Amino acid sequence: MNISQASEATGLPAKTIRYYEEIGLIRPDRRANGYRDFADTEVHKLRFLARARALGFGIDDCRSLLALWGDRARASADVRRIAHAHLAEIEAKITDLTAMRDTLSHLVVTCAGDGRPDCPILNTLSSSD
Amino acid sequence: MNISQASEATGLPAKTIRYYEEIGLIRPDRRANGYRDFADTEVHKLRFLARARALGFGIDDCRSLLALWGDRARASADVRRIAHAHLAEIEAKITDLTAMRDTLSHLVVTCAGDGRPDCPILNTLSSSD
DNA sequence: CTTGACCTTCCAGTCACGGGAACCCTTATG
DNA sequence: CATAAGGGTTCCCGTGACTGGAAGGTCAAG
Numbered sequence: 307m308n309i310s311q312a313s314e315a316t317g318l319p320a321k322t323i324r325y326y327e328e329i330g331l332i333r334p335d336r337r338a339n340g341y342r343d344f345a346d347t348e349v350h351k352l353r354f355l356a357r358a359r360a361l362g363f364g365i366d367d368c369r370s371l372l373a374l375w376g377d378r379a380r381a382s383a384d385v386r387r388i389a390h391a392h393l394a395e396i397e398a399k400i401t402d403l404t405a406m407r408d409t410l411s412h413l414v415v416t417c418a419g420d421g422r423p424d425c426p427i428l429n430t431l432s433s434s435d
Numbered sequence: 436m437n438i439s440q441a442s443e444a445t446g447l448p449a450k451t452i453r454y455y456e457e458i459g460l461i462r463p464d465r466r467a468n469g470y471r472d473f474a475d476t477e478v479h480k481l482r483f484l485a486r487a488r489a490l491g492f493g494i495d496d497c498r499s500l501l502a503l504w505g506d507r508a509r510a511s512a513d514v515r516r517i518a519h520a521h522l523a524e525i526e527a528k529i530t531d532l533t534a535m536r537d538t539l540s541h542l543v544v545t546c547a548g549d550g551r552p553d554c555p556i557l558n559t560l561s562s563s564d
Numbered sequence: 565c566t567t568g569a570c571c572t573t574c575c576a577g578t579c580a581c582g583g584g585a586a587c588c589c590t591t592a593t594g
Numbered sequence: 595c596a597t598a599a600g601g602g603t604t605c606c607c608g609t610g611a612c613t614g615g616a617a618g619g620t621c622a623a624g
Contacts (some may be wrong), residue, residue: 308570308571309570309571310570310571319612319613320571321612321613321614322611322612322613324572324573325611325612325613329611339571339572339619339620339621340571340572340573340619340620341570341571341572341620342571342572350561353561354560354561357559357560357561358560359611360535361535361538361539361560362532362535362539364610364611365610365611371557371560374554374557375557375560375561377552378552379552380552380554381549381550381551381552382546382547382548382549382550382551382552382553382554382556382557383548383549383550385546385554385556385557386543386546386547386548386554386556387548389539389542389543389546389556390543392539393536393539393540393543396532396535396536396539397536399532400529400532400533400536403491403525403528403529403532404529406489406490406491406525407522407525407526407529409490410490410491410518410521410522410525411522413518414515414518414519414522417511417514417515417518418511418515419511419512419515419516420510420511420512421510421511421512422510422511423506423507423508423509423510423511424511425503425509425511425514425515427511427514427515427518428500428503428504428511428514430486431483431486431487431490431500431504432479432482432483432486432504437601437602438601438602439601439602448581448582449602450581450582450583451580451581451582453603453604454580454581454582458580468588468589468590468602468603469588469589469602469603469604470589470601470602470603471602471603488580493579493580494579494580
């Protein structure tokens with residue numbers, strides 16, 4: 307299977323697939339002409355990576371999860387630990403973004419948004435308290 | 436005012452302040468010995484930038500907001516447009532992160548997290564549907 | 565034989581800084 | 595006077611996870 311077919315099969319851009327190989331997440335075979343040749347196992351890994359990335363896991367987490375996936379003697383506690391830590395990061399981000407959103411939406415509502423220069427948004431940004 | 440004092444007055448690291456000068460957001464004076472000398476106006480700009488960055492505005496937005504702040508003939512509609520677009524981005528991120536959190540928290544709850552290898556998290560990541 | 569669609573590697577850029585090296589300026593102390 | 599500490603300066607590299615593009619090899623069709 308060529309890289310474009312692997313791309314279509316996984317939804318990952320070819321560039322991303324090459325990058326994953328470069329950093330050692332996958333190791334596709336090579337044909338005599340130098341082209342990558344993706345076996346089913348590599349395509350499975352790519353799909354796994356695509357799903358993990360879609361859940362926001364970083365590359366390092368993906369590497370660990372991939373290793374655990376391939377380890378028959380793994381403990382589910384190890385997987386859970388990674389997922390739980392990532393969940394905590396996501397929740398922290400949501401908290402931050404929600405605070406930003408609340409402040410901003412209040413400001414946007416308060417701002418007249420007309421041709422006059424008076425603007426509570428700028429007033430808030432430049433306030434000296 | 437030296438850079439370390441400007442840093443303390445604004446909460447921004449000295450490195451960040453130098454970076455803001457490098458990209459043209461501020462323009463502090465220079466003393467004879469080459470040291471930066473921050474007048475009140477520059478410190479005000481830095482505080483403005485710190486607040487705008489804390490609300491998640493990108494550097495380009497900060498540049499625009501700073502220009503509008505210094506423009507007496509500005510229209511508040513211009514400010515509002517920037518803030519509204521940024522608000523939409525934040526809300527989109529919150530939506531994405533919330534979806535991730537929901538999926539992940541469900542998986543974490545479902546996973547036994549013990550010594551056994553069976554793990555719904557990995558099962559989901561490797562499922563072929 | 566040529567065209568066009570693949571594939572390859574390598575280099576540069578993204579965003580908003582942070583770390584660290586190498587070096588200059590000022591002040592205090594032995 | 596020498597020196598050490600604690601400012602300041604510039605310059606360059608690294609971050610995460612790719613993305614874009616250039617230069618060039620390979621393959622199938624007409």
